[in-house]
Amino acid sequence: MYATPNLRTRHRVVALDLPTPRWMRAPGEAPGSFAVESALDELAAELGMDPVELRIRNEPGVEPETGLPYSSRSLVACLREGAQRFGWHERDPRPGVRREGRTVVGTGVACATYPARTVPSTARATAEADGTFTVRITATDIGTGARTALTQVAADELGVMPDGVRVLIGDSDFGTAVVAADSMGMSSWSFAVVKACRALLKLLRDGQSRPVSATVDTAEDLQGMAPLARHSFGAQFAEARVDIDTGEVRVPRMLGMFGAGRIVNPATARSQLVGGMIWGLGMALHEESILDVEYGDYVNHDLASYHIPVSADIGAIEADWVDEVDGQLNPLGVKGLGEIGIVGAAAAIANAVWHATGVRQRDLPIRPDRIQVSLPGLPSTC
Numbered sequence: 001m002y003a004t005p006n007l008r009t010r011h012r013v014v015a016l017d018l019p020t021p022r023w024m025r026a027p028g029e030a031p032g033s034f035a036v037e038s039a040l041d042e043l044a045a046e047l048g049m050d051p052v053e054l055r056i057r058n059e060p061g062v063e064p065e066t067g068l069p070y071s072s073r074s075l076v077a078c079l080r081e082g083a084q085r086f087g088w089h090e091r092d093p094r095p096g097v098r099r100e101g102r103t104v105v106g107t108g109v110a111c112a113t114y115p116a117r118t119v120p121s122t123a124r125a126t127a128e129a130d131g132t133f134t135v136r137i138t139a140t141d142i143g144t145g146a147r148t149a150l151t152q153v154a155a156d157e158l159g160v161m162p163d164g165v166r167v168l169i170g171d172s173d174f175g176t177a178v179v180a181a182d183s184m185g186m187s188s189w190s191f192a193v194v195k196a197c198r199a200l201l202k203l204l205r206d207g208q209s210r211p212v213s214a215t216v217d218t219a220e221d222l223q224g225m226a227p228l229a230r231h232s233f234g235a236q237f238a239e240a241r242v243d244i245d246t247g248e249v250r251v252p253r254m255l256g257m258f259g260a261g262r263i264v265n266p267a268t269a270r271s272q273l274v275g276g277m278i279w280g281l282g283m284a285l286h287e288e289s290i291l292d293v294e295y296g297d298y299v300n301h302d303l304a305s306y307h308i309p310v311s312a313d314i315g316a317i318e319a320d321w322v323d324e325v326d327g328q329l330n331p332l333g334v335k336g337l338g339e340i341g342i343v344g345a346a347a348a349i350a351n352a353v354w355h356a357t358g359v360r361q362r363d364l365p366i367r368p369d370r371i372q373v374s375l376p377g378l379p380s381t382c
Helices: 029-047 051-057 075-086 146-158 185-205 219-223 266-285 345-357
Strands: 103-115 122-127 133-136 165-168 212-217 231-243 249-259 316-321 373-375 378-381
Touching: 029 051, 029 103, 029 266, 029 345, 051 075, 051 103, 075 103, 075 231, 075 249, 103 249, 103 345, 122 185, 133 146, 133 185, 146 165, 146 185, 185 212, 231 345, 249 266, 249 345, 266 316, 266 345
Parallel strands: 133 165, 249 316
Antiparallel strands: 103 231, 122 133, 122 212, 231 249, 373 378
């Protein structure tokens, strides 16, 4: 994330009498960002520096861990545009000074990153006798709009309206393709679809008659790609209001600005990003797994005791992106954005709670019983 001339990481595995931790959305990036981005915010306070400016000053020229150049990196653009839209520079940097009635108000920022991957996939494009086209790929649509976006991609490549293309997915007879996971579905599937459509057009230009098909895979294309650091980036901003008497935290507004390559379908993209930010709010304020220390299992397996955000918990959430096309990843410059929406969201909220109360939160969720408010002339309350 940031320029780091001295870096050492360790990974230790310890056998415990507990269930094995498994993936959740943005597997390591979401919880890891809470630690890193909270620490950056604390460092900014110690230095008396604006948290946005601290992050911009530590923008790296290459990826610190590998030394590889970035295929594209729009983090600074996300920070600057997000700060302007959020009204960041109007804030008083001092914590615990903005009070409205029985609530204290604060704002926080955090950054986000997630790997941008493309995995080998196969696709088949067919020119039908009736003048329409059919594209087959073993993709899956789990409600994210993959079928719609792939139809757009195919129609653009073939030079026809979307209603002239039928996209068939979800059938293993179509060949190997990546699953809908790890924010690499569209980047991988669209690569194969684009290549198949271009191969089909070449056959048609060469005079082959209808119906005619082209089947391709992208394995060789990906093997020849240059070694680069490929990531999506983003900046999260949040406002928190904390009730001095009860410790209840409300988040009336959030803003996320992302650099996630070419956006194929703005409606479905924005929906995914907003959904991720809502999940980040749940991570920050509501979601907690309670462990039975005697039997080593979780006791809150139901939605009555495992709390998630509901409509009344959600304020104004805005997700948008900067213009970015990454030609070093796939022909369309598409990056994944299914998971980056949650990364950094919890840290932005926690940093806003600190700015409101003057007290750091190092454990999630930020429950009312964990809240302390430190205001001038006011005894600390819980």
